[in-house]
Amino acid sequence: MKQEDRQKMQYRIPYNIPPLVGGELENMRVACEVNHKICGDGPFTKECTAWLQEHTGAGAVLLTTSCSHAMDMTAFLMDIQPGDEVILPSFTFVSTANAFVLRGGVPVFVDIRPDTMNIDEKLIEEAITEKTKAIAPVHYAGVGCEMDTILKIAKDHHLYVMEDAAQGMMATYKGRALGTMGDFGAVSFHETKNYSMGEGGALYLRDKAHLEEAEILREKGTNRSQFFRGQVDKYRWMNFGSSYLPGELNAAYLKAQLDKAEEINKKRIGLWEEYYELLSPLAESGRIELPTVPEECVHNGHIFYIKVKDLEERSALIEHLGEKGILAVFHYVPLHSAPAGKTYGRFHGEDRFTTKESERLLRLPLYYALSPAEVEEVVKEINAFYKTRG
Numbered sequence: 001m002k003q004e005d006r007q008k009m010q011y012r013i014p015y016n017i018p019p020l021v022g023g024e025l026e027n028m029r030v031a032c033e034v035n036h037k038i039c040g041d042g043p044f045t046k047e048c049t050a051w052l053q054e055h056t057g058a059g060a061v062l063l064t065t066s067c068s069h070a071m072d073m074t075a076f077l078m079d080i081q082p083g084d085e086v087i088l089p090s091f092t093f094v095s096t097a098n099a100f101v102l103r104g105g106v107p108v109f110v111d112i113r114p115d116t117m118n119i120d121e122k123l124i125e126e127a128i129t130e131k132t133k134a135i136a137p138v139h140y141a142g143v144g145c146e147m148d149t150i151l152k153i154a155k156d157h158h159l160y161v162m163e164d165a166a167q168g169m170m171a172t173y174k175g176r177a178l179g180t181m182g183d184f185g186a187v188s189f190h191e192t193k194n195y196s197m198g199e200g201g202a203l204y205l206r207d208k209a210h211l212e213e214a215e216i217l218r219e220k221g222t223n224r225s226q227f228f229r230g231q232v233d234k235y236r237w238m239n240f241g242s243s244y245l246p247g248e249l250n251a252a253y254l255k256a257q258l259d260k261a262e263e264i265n266k267k268r269i270g271l272w273e274e275y276y277e278l279l280s281p282l283a284e285s286g287r288i289e290l291p292t293v294p295e296e297c298v299h300n301g302h303i304f305y306i307k308v309k310d311l312e313e314r315s316a317l318i319e320h321l322g323e324k325g326i327l328a329v330f331h332y333v334p335l336h337s338a339p340a341g342k343t344y345g346r347f348h349g350e351d352r353f354t355t356k357e358s359e360r361l362l363r364l365p366l367y368y369a370l371s372p373a374e375v376e377e378v379v380k381e382i383n384a385f386y387k388t389r390g
């Protein structure tokens, strides 16, 4: 069965259930009945923005319609021109590359580290050419990339850094929030992420230099944000732009989750650690590999993945779990091997790990409503599968 078809079926233990922690519907009611404000930049958007700024230490935060849009905005703010190159991993979601391709940029993919599945920082420097404009690290599974090295390379070569921190809410590298270390950072509040507003995201700016331009870009090319702050007496068309601000209903939903951010994070990390502990014997026997979290990183329990022997074994395990009512899923098809990746980008150096490791990776169910007993059940079925394999 294809993964797309599988995801349409009903599972006893699905891969994901969007977070609903209490308070979301009440906030949405307030937006409608009390605030009478359902378009963007109302009280809930302001509260979410303030929360994010305070808890991450970002220089500035703009709530957006998605992480993809936050990254599209970044490519504008970097003034990416046709032919400009951006270095990124091939093992990522399409949006990291699309943001630059939409501006005529060229994604230059480099290999990942097999331990964290993040971009291999040691391979970045040799991929730099005179056309390189930026580095776009992706913090896979909420585990930070080796940012000190990446920031040093960027500084030495005068490159921008955009962190794809879509999966990085509440996670840190050397105590700094993911998404706040590069010039730009983007997080996602899609329903599959730890904190959600259905569709949505945020753009983090490290310093305020790009803030005014970003606000104009987000508000249809107008200085409406300045107008509402009373800084100008009328708002006008200032530059090109589009509409990247989410509606208040989405922000109201998100705010309820930010109010319980610690609780959500603790729950997810607890489930992650339970998987890790219960699967350790199987890892010690050499049948599977477990994720690595470097010492500098505090993760957020976004994804629990295992690595199996190969593609064949992964398909068989997915099949086995599916028969037991458990949905486990894989990703990403490496971008450099996808049709658009071949058209728009290129891979620099050797693909030692990207393809091989992505074919071995399997994500297990992990969501706020999952119970420790269900984790136990998933592990029991994985163990049963390996028994049948001898």
Ligand SMILES: *Cc1c(COP(=O)(O)O)cnc(C)c1O
Pocket: 065, 066, 067, 068, 069, 092, 093, 095, 096, 138, 164, 166, 167, 187, 188, 189, 190, 199, 200, 201
């Ligand atoms: C989810 C995700 C995105 C896209 O986020 P949206 O908010 O859906 O646009 C981008 N990059 C990575 C690594 C993701 O996991």
